[in-house]
Amino acid sequence: xxxxxxRRARPGRLAFEGGEGGRLTETLAxxxxxxxxxxxxxxxxxxxxFSWRQANFPPxxxxxxxxxxxxxxxxxxxxxxxxxxxxxxxxxxxxxxxxAALLMRLAEWWRVLLGSLKDVA
Numbered sequence: 001x002x003x004x005x006x007r008r009a010r011p012g013r014l015a016f017e018g019g020e021g022g023r024l025t026e027t028l029a030x031x032x033x034x035x036x037x038x039x040x041x042x043x044x045x046x047x048x049x050f051s052w053r054q055a056n057f058p059p060x061x062x063x064x065x066x067x068x069x070x071x072x073x074x075x076x077x078x079x080x081x082x083x084x085x086x087x088x089x090x091x092x093x094x095x096x097x098x099x100a101a102l103l104m105r106l107a108e109w110w111r112v113l114l115g116s117l118k119d120v121a
Contacts, residue, residue, distance in 0.1 A: 014036075063084035085106070
């Protein structure tokens with residue numbers, strides 16, 4: 001199960017519908033499902049790009065996440081770039097943090113998510 005940063009209570013499960021235009025959803029422990037993004041580029045096995053939005057974002061706002069997979073010997077290097085937080089207004093997903101602190105927290109969140117993926121892969 002991949003943890004969700006939006007809630008401190010129970011973690012949710014993130015899932016993709018494959019292919020461009022597919023949904024990124026989060027399913028909570030109570031079964032409630034939220035769409036939190038859409039697949040913008042689906043290029044297995046090398047690249048995935050999706051939009052991502054926090055529940056308290058303005059309706060027209062989303063950020064963009066690009067994930068790249070690169071074979072390095074017998075391992076796979078996974079690179080994540082999360083773009084667009086410079087457009088997120090104060091109070092929406094920033095939790096009062098200045099940009100540098102927010103970026104450090106987001107990097108840690110992605111590290112935990114990727115670690116969870118490694119555990120189930």
